Amino acid sequence: MHSYVEQKEIKITSLIPLDLRSSRCFVYHVKGLFSKHDILNLRSHFNKLTAIKKEEASLSEREKLIVKLGGMDNKIRMDEMWYQPWKTYQERISQLFYPYSFIAFPTMIRHVTTEEQLVPWHQDISYQNLLGARGHQGAITCFTPLEEEPNECSTLEFASGDFSELPHLPYGDHGAKIINCNFVSTQSFSLSTGDVLVFGDMTPHRTIPAKNGCIDRVSLEYRLSMKEDMLIDKDYFNIEKGLFVKGNKQ
Numbered sequence: 001m002h003s004y005v006e007q008k009e010i011k012i013t014s015l016i017p018l019d020l021r022s023s024r025c026f027v028y029h030v031k032g033l034f035s036k037h038d039i040l041n042l043r044s045h046f047n048k049l050t051a052i053k054k055e056e057a058s059l060s061e062r063e064k065l066i067v068k069l070g071g072m073d074n075k076i077r078m079d080e081m082w083y084q085p086w087k088t089y090q091e092r093i094s095q096l097f098y099p100y101s102f103i104a105f106p107t108m109i110r111h112v113t114t115e116e117q118l119v120p121w122h123q124d125i126s127y128q129n130l131l132g133a134r135g136h137q138g139a140i141t142c143f144t145p146l147e148e149e150p151n152e153c154s155t156l157e158f159a160s161g162d163f164s165e166l167p168h169l170p171y172g173d174h175g176a177k178i179i180n181c182n183f184v185s186t187q188s189f190s191l192s193t194g195d196v197l198v199f200g201d202m203t204p205h206r207t208i209p210a211k212n213g214c215i216d217r218v219s220l221e222y223r224l225s226m227k228e229d230m231l232i233d234k235d236y237f238n239i240e241k242g243l244f245v246k247g248n249k250q
């Protein structure tokens with residue numbers, strides 16, 4: 001039983017799998033999970049894809065809301081390039097995350113630019129619950145900034161403690177916000193390019209601006225599940241094999 005949110009810095013040279021199953025409330029700062037080159041390459045890709053603004057009218061209502069919150073339209077999200085960093089250190093990464101081997105496809109790509117887009121205190125399980133039968137239980141998130149200086153951009157803040165599911169209410173355009181968020185202690189991390197934050201679906205977190213007040217940030221949110229939690233007919237990227245697959249849960 002964990003009585004606190006784990007705050008551990010893990011070096012990628014470790015081949016010991018992260019302890020991801022004993023609690024759904026943890027956060028790890030994994031240093032150098034991805035190659036800096038891959039991450040900056042993805043950032044250039046992002047810049048190219050977003051250089052031409054898409055006509056709002058061609059988007060579905062769901063896409064419009066995602067875009068309003070800083071997310072990207074489906075065409076950009078469907079690009080398989082976003083999974084490339086997982087292939088470079090494939091073997092050691094898949095050992096580190098085992099048995100979380102399936103990343104939901106497509107992934108969330110977020111460009112936070114305004115205060116309204118700062119995500120309020122929440123647990124990811126509450127967003128998964130909003131998806132009903134198409135939501136995942138027990139998924140873990142791998143927050144990955146596509147930035148050269150992540151500490152000069154908005155980041156995530158985490159509540160310390162061991163929490164079960166907390167009551168949420170909708171907040172502005174955001175689907176869920178923890179009602180009582182007077183947390184006793186919180187923590188944030190100093191990230192370098194290629195570092196990620198890995199956390200459970202019960203870990204309370206929110207977006208905060210950088211120390212210098214800057215909000216602007218591009219990041220990816222990979223959500224990983226175990227084989228038994230995959231949804232039927234949903235697409236995933238299998239990190240052990242480096243291939244896209246369909247979920248086959250009955």
Ligand SMILES: O=C(O)CCC(=O)C(=O)O
Binds near residue numbers: 141
């Ligand atoms: O990118 C952000 O600021 C919020 C991300 C988040 O809540 C998540 O990845 O679960």
Ligand SMILES: [Fe+2]
Binds near residue numbers: 122205
């Ligand atoms: Fe979240």
